[in-house]
Amino acid sequence: MGFYCFNILTGLCLISAFLVVTSKNPIHSVFFLVFLFFNTAGLLILLGVEFLAMLFLIVYVGAVAVLFLFVMMMLNIKISESSNSIYRYLPIGLFLSILFLFEIFIIVEGDLNSIEMPVFVEARYLLLENQFVHNVCWFDNVIASTNVDVIGSVLFTFNVYFFIITSFILLVAMIGAITLTLHRRSDIRRQEIFKQLQRDFERATVLKR
């Protein structure tokens, strides 16, 4: 069953990635990108890292793609109708894609046969023919750590400097965005919320003589 899940998810990933690039309407591209992130999260669940899969959904789909969607909707992007202008980029595109394929083959050595499932110890000791002897991995039963524990035990101890530097990078990005867009004009009248909340019935109207 894992076989079918993997192949369906990967196939959908490839199809939606292709449709991201070739859609005429940019909003359709963003929705196909969202679908791609969903399928990638499914692949991560198959790998057993469900915490990362949920983080993918929360961060990529819930924040990054929403940001893309907002930008797409605000800008006046024209829907590209002409389809014969894409053949101009074919030589360089082909060269780059062959380069990336070559890089993937450097990393993934060996054949693309599927790794066989680890054979349980019971099948090897068929000599015993004793169905009450099970091989139990006691380590897994005693120390059952979730994904969060494992990531936390490494990220906050051995790689804590990377963590702090990453948080500083995010802080700088946030301050940069605020600095670029915030301009306080001195001549407009603003709302003073605390004054509005302190308004009292007796002092709301004043009789002037």
Added chain:
Amino acid sequence: MYFLIVLNLILKSLAIIVPLLVAVAYLTLLERKVMASMQQRRGPNVVGLFGLLQPLADGLKLLIKETILPSSANTIIFILAPIITFLLALVTWSVIPFGADMVLIDLNVGILFVFAISSLGVYGIIAAGWSSNSKYSFLGALRSAAQMVSYEVSIGLIIMCVLLCAGSLNLSEIVYAQKEVWYCIPLFPLFIMFFISGLAETNRAPFDLPEAEAELVSGYNTEYAAMGFALFFLGEYANMILMCSVLSILFLGGWLPLINISPFNLIPGVFWFGFKVTILLFVFVWVRAAFPRYRYDQLMRLGWKVFLPFSLAWVLFVSGIFIGLDWLV
């Protein structure tokens, strides 16, 4: 062999979805009756006994009505938007525990799954507003989406505080961790903040400016006629019930009885869960009847300048206490 497994899953899913749909339908009636009582009138009481067949009449009306597809709308996304909203409102229910060992999927990252699906709810709204090709829908959808995204931040931080106390992301474990004391007692301000953020997250009064009928012509679901409107409606009420059940799991002890003594123990956990969710839904409707609407800039200010600093401060406070007194699990 696979047939039985699939049949098992389908029957279990139906056992969650069908009562949920009935609950959503009767929640609409509950809201109308309770708001009517608070406004000193009766609610719907013509259709059945005490108006109990009113949701069926509403559903039949919406089913029969003509579905209008605006000619300049982007048809695929226009049809997909209510489907996405309703789908996401139903999917989250697979990880909610209704009683001891009564979960469809006992996910180890359950609370994160709920949070992820609620942050996906923004897409249905943006898709609806954009594809309607109408100024008012688009503005209403963008406002609604920005509001949902803003209050999700404080929801995430409050969830972090509860996770620190519980020690696990598993929803059943969070409920079991409240056996001695429910989390609404030590973390009472967080309970209030989560409740208010839940109101804002589901676009519910007093934060319902993006979809109120008098403003912006009811926002993102302006152009939706019959079944589309029904799906949005169902999705919103299902989200409401979901927010109340997550609130009761995180803070009110889920399906745990009030005190672990004999008369309370005999009542099954499902009834306690339903009882707590019903009380929270009643408070949701009560808040709608009692409070005036927030203006949009006041709403956004509340989310970013009040709730975010507060919940961030609570995360620091709770983690400081846990590290200082060495209570970390």
